[in-house]
Amino acid sequence: MDFFDVVTTTRAIRRYRPDPIPEDDLARIFHAATRAPSGSNSQPFHFLVLRDGPRAVEARQLLGSAFRSAWSAKRADDGYDSGSGADPTSRKSRMAASMQHFVDHIHEAPIIVLALLRHRHAGHFTEGASVYPACQNLLLAARALGYGGVITMWHQPVAAQLVELLEIPPDVSLAATIPLGRPIGHHGPVRRRPLASLISEDTYPHPAPWATDP
Amino acid sequence: MDFFDVVTTTRAIRRYRPDPIPEDDLARIFHAATRAPSGSNSQPFHFLVLRDGPRAVEARQLLGSAFRSAWSAKRADDGYDSGSGADPTSRKSRMAASMQHFVDHIHEAPIIVLALLRHRHAGHFTEGASVYPACQNLLLAARALGYGGVITMWHQPVAAQLVELLEIPPDVSLAATIPLGRPIGHHGPVRRRPLASLISEDTYPHPAPWATDP
Numbered sequence: 001m002d003f004f005d006v007v008t009t010t011r012a013i014r015r016y017r018p019d020p021i022p023e024d025d026l027a028r029i030f031h032a033a034t035r036a037p038s039g040s041n042s043q044p045f046h047f048l049v050l051r052d053g054p055r056a057v058e059a060r061q062l063l064g065s066a067f068r069s070a071w072s073a074k075r076a077d078d079g080y081d082s083g084s085g086a087d088p089t090s091r092k093s094r095m096a097a098s099m100q101h102f103v104d105h106i107h108e109a110p111i112i113v114l115a116l117l118r119h120r121h122a123g124h125f126t127e128g129a130s131v132y133p134a135c136q137n138l139l140l141a142a143r144a145l146g147y148g149g150v151i152t153m154w155h156q157p158v159a160a161q162l163v164e165l166l167e168i169p170p171d172v173s174l175a176a177t178i179p180l181g182r183p184i185g186h187h188g189p190v191r192r193r194p195l196a197s198l199i200s201e202d203t204y205p206h207p208a209p210w211a212t213d214p
Numbered sequence: 215m216d217f218f219d220v221v222t223t224t225r226a227i228r229r230y231r232p233d234p235i236p237e238d239d240l241a242r243i244f245h246a247a248t249r250a251p252s253g254s255n256s257q258p259f260h261f262l263v264l265r266d267g268p269r270a271v272e273a274r275q276l277l278g279s280a281f282r283s284a285w286s287a288k289r290a291d292d293g294y295d296s297g298s299g300a301d302p303t304s305r306k307s308r309m310a311a312s313m314q315h316f317v318d319h320i321h322e323a324p325i326i327v328l329a330l331l332r333h334r335h336a337g338h339f340t341e342g343a344s345v346y347p348a349c350q351n352l353l354l355a356a357r358a359l360g361y362g363g364v365i366t367m368w369h370q371p372v373a374a375q376l377v378e379l380l381e382i383p384p385d386v387s388l389a390a391t392i393p394l395g396r397p398i399g400h401h402g403p404v405r406r407r408p409l410a411s412l413i414s415e416d417t418y419p420h421p422a423p424w425a426t427d428p
Contacts, residue, residue, distance in 0.1 A: 003220040003358040007246045007351055012255070023424035027409070031428050032221045034412045035404055036350060037365055041226070043407055046414065053416030116418070117339070125331070128342015129349070129365055129390060136250060136347035137221055140354070144217040151251055151343055167417045176343060190249055193257055195241070198248045200260065202267030203381045204330070210237035214245050 006144045011190045013148025014102035016109050016181025020051075025145050026111070029180075032141035036134035044118040045131040045175070047138070048166060051111055058165055062158045063177060064107035070154040071103040103154075109179035113138070114155070116168065117175040131175045142180050148187075149180040220358045225404045227362025228316035230323050230395025234265075239359050240325070243394075246355035250348035258332040259345040259389070261352070262380060265325055272379055276372045277391065278321035284368040285317040317368075323393035327352070328369070330382065331389045345389045356394050362401070363394040 021029075030047060038044060050056035075081065075096060084090040088097075106112070115138075117131040135151055142149055155162060155177040162174065194213055201208035235243075244261060252258060264270035289295065289310060298304040302311075320326070329352075331345040349365055356363055369376060369391040376388065408427055415422035 001217050003215050003217045003354065004242070004246065006217040007355060008249050010249070012251060026422075026424050027426060027428055028218070030413050030425060031409055032218065034409055035222050035224070035406055037224075037226060037353070039367070041405065043412065046412055046418070048418055049413065049415045049422055051415065055416045119339075123339045125333075125337045125339050125341040125387070126367055126389065127339040129346050129367070132343050132346035133350035133353075133365070135343070136350040137354075139251070139347075140217065140351075141221060151347070153253070153340055153343070165417075169418070172418070173339070175340065191255065192249055195245055195248055198257065198260055199244050199263065201263045201265065202269045203379075204260070204262055204383070204386070208240075208263055210240050211244060212241060214241055 001144045006140050009187065009190060010140050010143040011148075011188060012150040013181075013183045013187075014098055014150055015105070015184040016148075016179065017184055018108065019110065019182055021110050021147065021180065025147070028145065029138060029141045029147070033134045033138035036137045038130035038133070039120075039127075042120075042130070044120065045134045046116040046118070046172070047134075048114040048116055048168070049111055050114065055165055056112075059162060060107040060112065062161050062165070063112060063155060064103070066156070066158040067103040067106045067152070067154045069157060071099050075099070106179060110181040111179070113149075113178040113180060114162070114166070114174055115176040115178060116172050118172050123173075128175070135176055135178060138178065146182060147180050148183045149178045151176045151178055153177070215358045220354050223401070223404060224354050224357040225362075225402060226364040227395075227397045227401075228312055228364055229319070229398040230362075230393065231398055232322065233324065233396055235324050235361065235394065239361070242359065243352060243355045243361070247348045247352035250351045252344035252347070253334075253341075256334075256344070258334065259348045260330040260332070260386070262328040262330055262382070263325055264328065269379055270326075273376055274321040274326065276375050276379070277326065277369060278317070280370070280372040281317040281320045281366070281368045283371060285313050289313070320393055324395040325393070327363075327392040327394060328376070328380070328388055329390040329392060330386050332386050337387075342389070349390055349392060352392065360396060361394050362397045363392045365390045365392055367391070
């Protein structure tokens with residue numbers, strides 16, 4: 001696929017067909033992921049892949065319960081069932097239904113990737129520059145091969161259990177959970193704010209005259 | 215360009231031709247950047263572009279001095295001039311010469327992008343998931359159009375001065391400085407560790423049998 005077609009159509013995918021991902025495709029996806037930059041090219045990122053191994057099966061159960069409780073809390077806190085959420089045809093209701101399906105089936109995703117980061121600077125947010133570029137490469141490469149996924153943080157309630165179960169060392173943190181698979185249904189648009197609201201020139205938030213959506 | 219050609223050949227570029235970047239290319243690069251995912255699709259990232267505006271000229275001078283002092287400290291701390299660094303043909307010496315050129319000319323880069331992040335969670339490293347995917351999209355899109363750049367953190371010594379000069383609000387942080395331009399000289403290989411050392415399956419660091427470089 002052409003680069004700009006990939007980068008402008010990659011969106012969060014939360015419903016997956018059950019088909020396993022061929023290993024040649026896994027190799028291409030993770031090769032692309034690991035070409036990403038990191039601080040001083042030190043590559044402190046690592047990807048732990050959960051398929052059907054014995055620990056993977058246990059980890060999937062832990063993730064399923066964590067995702068369901070995280071979504072349940074967000075559903076209530078963000079009022080997904082009130083206002084326009086009461087109308088099942090509203091965008092809010094459809095989003096809620098999609099999220100409910102996601103958390104009810106997350107444990108069945110063809111693969112679940114745990115993105116890991118070996119720490120050097122005690123968790124400052126700029127450390128993310130050494131792992132999230134690789135996560136983005138992963139999602140783009142998946143898209144280029146017809147797969148989809150999403151970066152989530154909903155492993156956080158069971159992070160300690162996952163660390164123990166999966167033998168993750170103490171100086172390595174969970175940076176993201178990324179399920180991957182072939183999308184069910186149509187792919188849908190990428191919804192983002194207009195370019196003009198996200199770019200400034202010279203001072204903040206002085207508009208850049210050239211920052212218009214192509 | 216084909217997606218996989220872009221993603222496997224994007225590398226840090228630190229020497230730029232002086233040619234300005236046409237505004238159509240800027241729009242395409244930043245459109246691609248801003249299609250990236252972020253937590254709850256909230257898009258807390260923002261890009262502040264420095265070209266030749268009055269504040270940009272001042273900011274470039276600040277960045278130049280910060281980059282030169284940061285590199286000077288790293289050059290000494292990491293022993294770039296000792297060991298094989300004493301041999302001007304060694305890889306270490308060539309790296310040092312390239313970095314010296316970079317910091318001596320950073321203020322002249324055709325554009326310098328400051329990646330910004332509006333904070334929600336007080337600086338935890340996972341917040342980086344809402345800005346560094348966009349930075350990676352930016353670098354890949356630049357590569358696809360024949361440009362190159364690098365994610366750096368060397369703005370940090372002058373972060374407070376930049377915030378004041380560029381009128382960056384108090385809840386917005388500098389996440390990265392990314393100079394961009396057409397590369398001088400040949401593009402060079404992407405040096406990364408083998409895939410097998412960066413991927414595990416089932417437990418950490420259990421090897422994934424399919425994780426071999428393509």
